[in-house]
Amino acid sequence: MALLVLSLSSTARLGRTYRHSLLMLHYYRTSSISDLWFESQKKGGQIDRPSLPKRTVLSIIAQPSLLLRRKSWSRTKKQEAIISLASLCDHSGGMVEADGVAVSDVPAKRLRSGEEEVLDAAVALRNGNATVESGNAAARIAREETAPLPGSARANLSTVMPGWFSEISPMWPGEAHSLKVEKFLFEGKSDFQDVVVFESATYGKVLVLDGVIQLTERDECSYQEMITHLPLCSIPSPKKVLVVGGGDGGVLREVSRHSSIKQIDICEIDQMVVDVSKKYFPDIAVGFEDPRVNLHIGDGVAFLKEAPAGAYDAIIVDSSDPVGPAQQLFERPFFQSMAKALRPGGVVCTQAESPWLHMHIIKDIVSACRQTFKGSVNYAWTSVPTYPSGVIGFMLCSTEGPVVNFRQAINPIEKLDITTNRNGEPGVQVQKPLKYYNSEMHTAAFSLPQFARTVLEPLLTPAPSS
Secondary structure (H helix, E strand, O other), X not given: OOEEEEEOOOOOOOOHHHHHOOEEOOOOOOOHHHHHHHHHHHOOOXXXXXXXXXXXXXXXXXXXXXXXXXXXXXXXXHHXXXXXXXXXXXXXXXXXXXXXXXXXXXXXXXXXXXXXXXXXXXXXXXXXXXXXXXXXXXHHHHOOOOOOOOXXXXXXXXXXXXXXXXXXXXXOOOOOEEEEEEEEEEEXXXXXXXXXXXXXXXXXXXXXXXXXXXXXXXXXXXXXXXXXXXXXXXXXXXXXXXXXXXXXXXXXXXXOOOOOOOEEEEEEOOHHHHHHHHHHOHHXXXXXXXXXXXXXXXXXXXXXXXOOOOOEEEEEEEOOOOOHHHHHXXXXXXXXXXXXXXXXXXXXXXXXXOOOOOHHHHHHHHHHHHHHOOOOEEEEEEEOOOXXXXXXXXXXXXXXXXXXXXXXXXXXXXXXXXXXXXXXXXXXXXXXXXXXXXXXXXXXXXXXXXXXXXXXXXXXXXXXXX
8 A cells, every 4th residue: 555654844834835725634533633743753753654535635724723632732742733744845835745636736725813823923933033022923822821722711712702611522513512701710731631610600610621511510410419329329238439530529429428338439530620629619529528538649440450359339430521541431441340340239330421412432332331241231311501412321330240220219319318427427417408319310310212212222221120
């Protein structure tokens, strides 16, 4: 197979042709261009790629921000990517060819307002010619607080409706959910992600990670309560629980309502999420105050691999969407680690996307769970207004052993909630009452709309006959 060999020289300058005809190699998604640059650094600036169909290899894109979506990169590295990719235009002014198709053969799109200035500024910074002045584009790139990284909350501020945050992602193409921003309370960059907290006009404070809403004060209850009580109310007297993710503390808050539990372990990869949640969301992060909680900062996949067999009665995975590092939390090896760490008849509940948007992903998750968990395999869902499509689903599975009927709550938390305290002993209620979960909502969560039932029902554990 013919190979397309590109030299990505870091000294190339952005000519006018490049500014108006930004070259992108279209593999199967727009982020492939950043993968291309990333891989080139491992090969000394040379990239070998199989030739692709004509007009697929070479195409034009007028959105430089799409080249810079690799969230783990520093701003300097992102600037270098722009400069390096410019060398896809050769030094003589000609353009790269592949399969006989030149980039000049592909219709060009105009750059968006301000993007040409940003590209010019990147060149100036790279060549040491930039002057940092008020209003200067180079200064805006250099100053983090006024030039937000792609994927950050400020980068998602709407240009159509000033002062509104819009959640945009390739996970839900063609749509966005917007909230009016009153003020930003925190903006930081951890070792893993962009972390932002802002005060919204209608949903209270909002936690955003890498440009994606994780929770709001107004509707967090439906997610936290359902992902926790669906599994824990389906088994008698759980004693040891593991939470993977959940650094905001909301799942811990709900787990601590169960008086039978003696040990609560949590493995969260990002210390900044924990610290920010304690400061800005104290009513959610209150779960960390429970003396039964043991916090482990680290990778949940590695943590579970080292967990003793049969260590837990329940595992709750409060993860982000299955992209990037979180992808492995949705794959069979991770499910196998969870199954090993559960006692016979132990249960797991994991975030499992929206049936309106991700049925293909859900079907793959159900299939992987079916191969791994030899007890029950079920899918439930709940309503969360600020999540994409307003709906989020959960996979609920059990290991071989005592039969688990997830559709029926056997220890209603509504009763426990009145008489337990944070020490897990009878006493005065110290937690706020439940806002969303009850036994009727528990059962109803497993009723699927017909389009989802048609796809998933053959793969799920049948409902017990009445």
